[in-house]
Amino acid sequence: MKPLIGIATNVDENRLGMAINSLPLTYSTAIEKAGGLPLVLPFSTDQALLSLMVEKVDGLLFPGGIDLDPVWYNEEPAAGLEEVNRDLDIFQLALFQNCLTQKKPVLGICRGCQVINTALAGSLFQDIDRQWQSPPLQHRGTDHDTLHSVTITPGSRLSLLFGSEILVNSRHHQAIKITGRDLRVTAVAPDGVIEAAEHNYLPIHLVQWHPERMLVQNEVMLPLFREFVEQCRKGQIRL
Numbered sequence: 001m002k003p004l005i006g007i008a009t010n011v012d013e014n015r016l017g018m019a020i021n022s023l024p025l026t027y028s029t030a031i032e033k034a035g036g037l038p039l040v041l042p043f044s045t046d047q048a049l050l051s052l053m054v055e056k057v058d059g060l061l062f063p064g065g066i067d068l069d070p071v072w073y074n075e076e077p078a079a080g081l082e083e084v085n086r087d088l089d090i091f092q093l094a095l096f097q098n099c100l101t102q103k104k105p106v107l108g109i110c111r112g113c114q115v116i117n118t119a120l121a122g123s124l125f126q127d128i129d130r131q132w133q134s135p136p137l138q139h140r141g142t143d144h145d146t147l148h149s150v151t152i153t154p155g156s157r158l159s160l161l162f163g164s165e166i167l168v169n170s171r172h173h174q175a176i177k178i179t180g181r182d183l184r185v186t187a188v189a190p191d192g193v194i195e196a197a198e199h200n201y202l203p204i205h206l207v208q209w210h211p212e213r214m215l216v217q218n219e220v221m222l223p224l225f226r227e228f229v230e231q232c233r234k235g236q237i238r239l
């Protein structure tokens with residue numbers, strides 16, 4: 001049976017100003033391409049329902065999106081912070097806590113990477129350009145994805161997929177500052193910005209770039225999704 005992969009929705013507004021569940025198609029398409037059955041998990045404030053949602057799926061993907069409210073990592077909003085939505089944060093942070101409790105495989109992309117790092121008591125640079133100690137690379141182009149290389153930590157699960165260096169896209173203005181509990185850094189940009197991390201004990205992967213968008217161009221990032229789907233399949237067998 002295909003592993004069932006929940007994708008945590010974002011929240012947006014439609015043309016009538018109504019709140020909607022919102023997710024770019026590229027995320028579900030990537031899961032399809034990797035052999036999984038994607039299922040978008042809708043916004044909810046019901047904690048018991050969130051736990052049930054996580055029980056029903058074999059793994060979870062946390063997508064890109066807006067900034068997290070810095071209140072979750074005990075900071076005041078700083079210059080450069082963009083749109084935040086505390087209700088969305090509470091929804092996604094709670095979903096992730098359930099993944100931890102239930103030991104479900106997780107893949108966090110861009111904002112998803114930041115959600116996981118924050119849930120594990122790490123912190124973020126609210127704006128790389130204003131807060132990074134050395135002149136940063138361009139991590140976000142104005143109207144397109146920029147590209148930069150990342151150096152991958154030897155011995156990491158990421159290095160088994162991509163070797164010691166790989167070119168990635170970049171469309172973020174925040175990044176991990178203090179790494180969350182039990183996470184280790186697995187990739188850094190040439191300017192030192194953290195670009196990926198993984199959990200020491202659990203099948204939890206964080207990437208700051210957008211592998212789902214790279215998949216539209218070619219299949220270089222397919223192994224990342226394949227491995228995630230395989231981890232979800234193994235959990236399925238164990239149950």
Ligand SMILES: [Mn+2]
Pocket residue numbers: 139148169170171172189193195208
């Ligand atoms: Mn970057």
